[in-house]
Amino acid sequence: MPKRPWLWILVITAVVVLLAPLASRLPDGLQRVASDLGFEGRATTAPAQERAPMPGYSIPLLSSHAGLSKVLAGLAGALAVFLALKGVEALLRARDHGSRQGFRRP
Amino acid sequence: MHIPDNFLDTKTWATAAVVSTAAIGGAVRSIRHKSEEEMARAIPMMGAMGAFVFAAMMINFPVPGGTSGHLVGAALLAITLGLAPSIVVLSVVVILQALLFQDGGLVVMGANVFNMAVIAPLAGAGVYYTLRRVFPRHGSWAELASAWFSVMAAAAAAAVELAVSGTVPWIVVLPAMLGWHALIGVGEAAITLSALRLINRAGILPQANGTAPTGAGKRVEALAMVPAGLPADREEVDRIA
Structure with a gap:
């Protein structure tokens, strides 16, 4: 087993993100159903969400380079998920140690 | 599978938000008790x-009939990490997809968490552990079924929410959602199996079910690896083809 298994998964993740420009642009299952059944037009975007930094997995400043924009947005997103979950991991560990000390069996 | 705002009514998204919050709390408590x-x-x-x-979810793959699907990853996470961690991980992914990328609405975020981060892992883990117990020698089938059912369960949950909200009648939305996701679920199953094998091969997660697939499971595995471009067992593929 590699010393830092999560590092290998991050490498695989980066490779997967590089494939993002090749992703199908067809509507996904729900979008297709919404369009077939005629409720697609109901969709709205909350005002707070209008300020999302990378709408539709793209970086607004790089709108002329669609592929690059998507890859960079994907890398940023993967990093954000990774860091957020590292925070969660730390919280889970910290709380666990606390509770274990509190309820240590004799 | 990400529901945008205004597809669901208040009682539906509010209920889903409460249930999702409770599920995340339960998952955290369960992890702490491990x-x-x-x-x-x-x-x-x-x-x-x-x-x-997250990265794999960006890769939409086409399915027959002019639609696409993408991985949800619920079965993959439930099998590698366990049910409770998979709920926490997918919740974070779905929440960040809405906040950073406008993928899935803000108001209905609780419903998207419920479908993809609560129901899908529950179905995936339930099917996987049940099948492993009943057919201990057919791990690959359990993995494939787990992935397919996790997508179907999420799609059914989304359809129920749309119907309960009065957006669209039951009788049309349920078969439409399940029909498309039956196809998308096949892609989910193939990617899940490939990713599990890649993980096993690299020895990255020793706890990932390491039993060697046998018989039909091995043949399915060999075929499932091909579309993902992974190093499948060549002999096995040649024999089937």
Whole structure:
């Protein structure tokens, strides 16, 4: 087993993100159903969400380079998920140690 | 599978938000009650597995009939990390998809968490562990079925929410959602199996079910690896083809 298994998964993740420009642009299952059944037009975007930094997995400043924009947005997103979950991991560990000390069996 | 705002009515998204919050709380409590050994395996992998599933979700694959689908990853995470960590990881992924990328609405975020981060892992883990117990020698089938059913369960949940909200009648939305996702679920199953084999091959997660697939399971595995471009067992593929 590699010393830092999560590092290998991050490498695989980066490779997967590089494939993002090749992703199908067809509507996904729900979008297709919404369009077939005629409720697609109901969709709205909350005002707070209008300020999302990378709408539709793209970086607004790089709108002329669609592929690059998507890859960079994907890398940023993967990093954000990774860091957020590292925070969660730390919280889970910290709380666990606390509770274990509190309820240590004799 | 990400529901945008205004597809669901208030009672539906509010109920889903409450249930999702409770489920995340329950998952966190369950992780804290796990043994030291189990925690040492699953917790350090949550970040990397979450990043991987996020990336894989960006890769929409076409399905016959002019539609596409993408991985949800619920079965993959439930099998590698366990049910409770998979709920936490997918919740973080779905929440960040809405906040950073406008993928899925803000008001209905609780419903998207419920479908993809609560129902899908529950169905995936339920099917996987049941099948492993009943057919201990057919691990690959359990993995494939787990992935397919996790997508179907999420699609059914989304359809129920749309119907309960009065957006569209039951009788049309349920078969439409389940029909498309039956196809998308096949892609989910193939990617899940490929990713599990890649993980096993690299020895990255020793706790990932390491039993050698046998018989039909091995043939399905060999075929499932081909579309993913992974090093399948050539002999096995040649024999089937």
